[in-house]
Amino acid sequence: MAGKTQGDRLHDLEAIVNKMHERLSALGNAVDASNTTQKEAGESQHQADHEIVNLKALVDELRRWTQVNGNNALNTDFAVLKERMGKLEAGQEKISNRFWTLAIVVVGAIVGAIVTFLARTL
Numbered sequence: 001m002a003g004k005t006q007g008d009r010l011h012d013l014e015a016i017v018n019k020m021h022e023r024l025s026a027l028g029n030a031v032d033a034s035n036t037t038q039k040e041a042g043e044s045q046h047q048a049d050h051e052i053v054n055l056k057a058l059v060d061e062l063r064r065w066t067q068v069n070g071n072n073a074l075n076t077d078f079a080v081l082k083e084r085m086g087k088l089e090a091g092q093e094k095i096s097n098r099f100w101t102l103a104i105v106v107v108g109a110i111v112g113a114i115v116t117f118l119a120r121t122l
Contacts, residue, residue, distance in 0.1 A: 020058045027051040
């Protein structure tokens with residue numbers, strides 16, 4: 001478990017959430033079906049009870065996943081991503097500053113050439 005990547009962890013979490021969603025959908029269907037007739041109500045109740053047990057097991061699995069992988073691992077990965085994003089933003093700002101510095105020099109040279117040309121012709 002210690003060798004899992006962030007993507008593997010998220011995939012595991014996604015699988016757990018998908019199972020929970022399926023179980024909740026099944027539970028909803030079981031509840032809807034229980035409203036149909038009195039005869040089917042006993043069977044639907046049994047199915048609903050089964051789905052509730054499965055859902056509780058998935059919630060426990062989600063809790064174990066959180067304990068194993070913990071919020072600390074997610075927070076650490078988030079901090080690394082945040083640091084990398086800060087470096088990218090700093091690099092982008094540096095490139096932007098260089099561009100504007102160069103643009104000012106080029107515009108100044110063009111304006112100076114135009115003024116010099118007008119001064120010589122007049």
